[in-house]
Amino acid sequence: MPLAIASAPSDDLHAAYLDYLRRTGRGNTAYTGAARVFFQRWPDPGQWAVQPLETxxxxxxxxxxxxxxxxxxxxLQPGYDYLLERKLSSIWREVKDSPLGPDLDRFMTAAAELGFTERVRFATGSQVPVRLLIQTGRSLDLLTMADxxxxRAACQERETRTGKGHRHYLASVSNAQRVLFYLGIVDExxxxxxxxxxxxRLADLRPPIRETMIAYLERKRATCQPKTVSAFATRLKHFGVFLAEVDPGLGxxxxxxxxxxxxxYLRSLVDAVNPKNDQPITVADRSRRVLALMGFLTDITEWDWPDAxxxxxxxxxxxxxxxxTLPRYLPLDVxxxxxxxxxxxxGNELAAAALRLQRSCGLRIGELLDLELDCVHEVPDHGSWLKIPLGKLETERMIPIDDDILDLIDHITAIRSHGRPMPxxxxRRRAQFLFTHHGRRLSQSAVRHELDRAAQSAGLDHLTPHQxxxxxxxxxxxxxxxxxxxMALLxxxxxxxSLRYGRLFDTTVRAEYERALDLAKQQARTPTTGTISLPLADITGGADWKNTPLLKSRLAGGFCLRAPAQGACAYANICEHCPSxxxxxxxxxxxxxxxxxxxxxxxxAEQRGWIAEAQRHQRLIARLDILINEAQAG
Structure with a gap:
């Protein structure tokens, strides 16, 4: 909503107000009479501002x-206590003819550029920036984090004093801060x-135990990621609370x-309940709690702490x-x-596009949301690549992408909200992230919420982004x-x-199963006392035997083929390795x-990841080199 440039009042405030009423056509005897009484009682309006809130x-x-x-x-700066009790939603009529007009116009324009809806823009504008500009008496550019x-403190004080909730105010403060950051007015x-x-976090623990655990966690901050240390704190707290219950006098x-x-404590974990769902904790959670405690005790012992x-x-x-367990993939129809x-x-267009990109590139959710705006790299003669930032394993990587993924990233770039680089x-530097929404980074909770919504719409059970x-x-x-x-792609x-995925659908196992099943059916139809050997063409499919996905051994007079499930033959090349x-x-x-x-x-074997099989062939090569040298020497 465009706001007109303000006209300043004259030194005579009473006359200026009467002139304002005439120009706006809002004057009546009640307004003029009330103004006369107000200025008679408060010639200096600042004296009114220091009166009790009730007055x-x-x-x-x-x-x-x-x-x-x-x-x-x-x-007049009437105090936040007064401003928070006054409804200012109708202020948009008066503000266009005031000094606050240009600043609010600028704020509203920036909020629109960040993608806030009209309803949110006007609600935020009337709840926060108007009150800040009134009470500080400064222009928008001069607002600070202290303001x-x-x-926020005034909102909290109001809730304490009246019992009225202030969450809507805090949400508007958050929105306003994002707009001010976008405008370059604040840096946070x-x-x-x-x-x-x-x-x-550890307030429920006995003081001696709490002090040692806090010292340990502070030490771990020097070498571990903040999320890792936070997880340690949560798991150690469970043990500390247990000690406070079973042995409150522990020194x-x-x-x-x-x-x-x-x-x-180990026995208690079997019946421990997750407070979020009132279900027993998982075996994985039990394991993590024990490992955290083991690491704590081991570390302080190795560090020679007196409390060890x-x-x-x-x-x-x-x-x-x-x-x-096997990886929980989504079946094709799902x-x-x-x-x-x-x-x-x-539902949330940006979050939905993020999930599509995660599915197309196999990213962890943290890697996905840490992607930067310049994450696509064009390599001459090698196509387009996506740079994946540091993730769970503290490694960067590049993965190839096709035109469909490029189109998806272009779509994301078009719908993201633009703004200043963020930490x-x-x-530890400022960056332009690919996924920004309403002036801030897209959150994991927003992505998970969109996945829940999409799964419900598709008639599916609960899904996780990692699936x-x-x-x-x-x-x-x-x-x-x-x-x-x-390995490189993931x-x-x-x-x-990576081999966890290989166990899902081993095509060699499938082929061996089908050959064995055909043989079993043939034996059932045609009883025989001899051993049936499949023709070589049926085994190799007509391809070179050296390229089949089987365990292969080259013998002096031929070759041997076995299914991976059978393992290498214990007698393969036994003669070449015999000292006789x-x-x-x-x-x-x-x-x-x-x-x-x-x-x-x-x-x-190396290309298939069969390391032990490759080493078996290397041993044969080394033995053949010895035999060849001996034969050449006569």
């Missing part, structure tokens, strides 16, 4: 317009929550006893064994239904991607992490050909 609020409907006029013309903090974005001091950590404290127990109290067998809802019927949580990463990896495995490529640092085996010059061509094939088989 200030007692002004009648004919007197409030003169008070509003004086506030909007920067003559916002003072306003509003914080959502923020870390609770360790002393407050220090050094007095811990395994039979009296540790073993009862004199002997080891927790052992590896005390840690609950975790089930080896994947398609979810993608259709996110594409065609998004990066890992690199989209599992679905991406599973699709690659089904398409035959190599282990090395899968940002895994060990083959074991000797060769002669006439066998050199056979040994050389065997060595060439062994090298090919070693490379094939």
């Amino acid at each position: 200030r609020l007692s002004a009648g409907s004919s007197t409030r317009p003169i008070i509003t006029f004086l506030m909007l013309h920067r003559v 916002l903090d003072e306003f 974005l509003p914080r959502s929550g923020g870390p609770v001091p360790f002393a407050d 220090s950590i050094a007095e811990l006893d395994r039979r009296k404290h540790i073993e009862p 127990p004199p002997r080891k109290l927790i052992f590896r067998d005390d840690v609950p064994k975790l089930p080896h 994947d398609r239904r979810l993608t259709a809802v996110l594409t065609e019927h998004p 990066h949580p890992r690199y 989209l990463r599992h679905t991406y990896a599973t699709a690659l495995v089904n398409a035959g991607v190599s282990l090395q490529a899968l 940002g895994h640092v060990s083959a074991e992490m 085996f000797h060769t002669e010059p006439s066998s050199l061509p056979i040994l050389a050909a065997q060595r060439v094939d062994a090298e090919a088989l070693a490379r094939d």
Whole structure:
């Protein structure tokens, strides 16, 4: 809503007000009479402002317009206690003809550029910036973080005094701060929550235990990520609360006893309940709590802290064994239904696009939301690549992307809210993030909420963003991607992490199963006492035997093929490795050909991630080199 440039009042405030009433056509005898009485009683309006709140609020409907006029013309600062009790939603009529008009016009324009709806813009404008401009008596450019903090404190004081909630005011303060940050007036974005001091989080613990745990957590801050230390604090708190209940007189950590404290705590975890869902905690949660306690006791012992127990109290067998579950990917039909809802019927358009990008690139949610605006890199002759920032394993990576993903990123760039660079949580510098919404970074909760909404719309059960990463990896495995490529795309640092997906749909196991099933059916139809051997063409599919996805051994007079599930044959190349085996010059061509094939088989095993199999072929190559040298020497 455009606001006109203000006209300043004259030195004679009473005359200026009467002139204002004439110009706006709002004058009547009640207004003029109330103004006369007000100025007779308060020649200096500042004297009215120091009256008790009850007196200030007692002004009648004919007197409030003169008070509003004086506030909007920067003559009167009535106090936040008064401003928070006055409804100022109708102030937009008067503000266009006041000195506050240009500042509010600028604020509203910036809020629109950040994507705030008209309803939110006008609600925020009337609740926060109007009151700040009135009470500070300064222009918009001169507002500070201290002004916002003072306003928040006034809201809290009002709730304490009256019992009236102030959450709507705090939400508007947060919105206003984002707009002021966008305009470059303040240098801080509003914080959502923020870390609770360790002393407050561990307040229920006995003082000696609390002091040692706080000292430990402060030390871990030097080497661990803040989220990791926060998780340690949560898990150690459970143990501290348990100690306060079972042994309130415990003097220090050094007095811990395994039979009296540790073993009862381990037993209590079996029946521990998650307060969020009133269900027993998972085995994984039990394991994490025990590991956190074990790490705490081990660390302070190695650091030679005086509070360390004199002997080891927790052992590896005390840690609950975790089930080896397969990745929870989305079946093809579920994947398609979810993608259709996110594409065609998004709730939060930016969050829906973020989920589609996560599914297309297999990102962790933290990596997704840390993507920067310049995350796409064009490499000549190698296409487009997406730079993935530091994530869970503290590694960066580049992954190839296609035109469809480029189009999706272009769409995200078009709908994101533009603004100033924001502090990066890992690199400690300011950055332009890809996912920004209403002047701040898109939150994990917003992404999860959109996924819940989309899943419900698609008729699906509860889903998590990480399942989209599992679905991406599973699709690659089904398409035959190599282990090395899968590790690079997912940002895994060990083959074991990626091999979890290989166990989902092992095409070799499937092929071996089908061959064995066909053979079993054939035997059932045609009884025979002999051993049936499948034709080589049925095993290799007509391809070169060295390229089949089987365990292969090159023998001097032929070759052997076995399914991976069978493992390598214990007798393969047993003769070549026998110390009694000797060769002669006439066998050199056979040994050389065997060595060439062994090298090919070693490379094939390495490409498939079969490290032990590749090492077996390398041992054969080394043995063949010895035999060839002996034969050449005669």
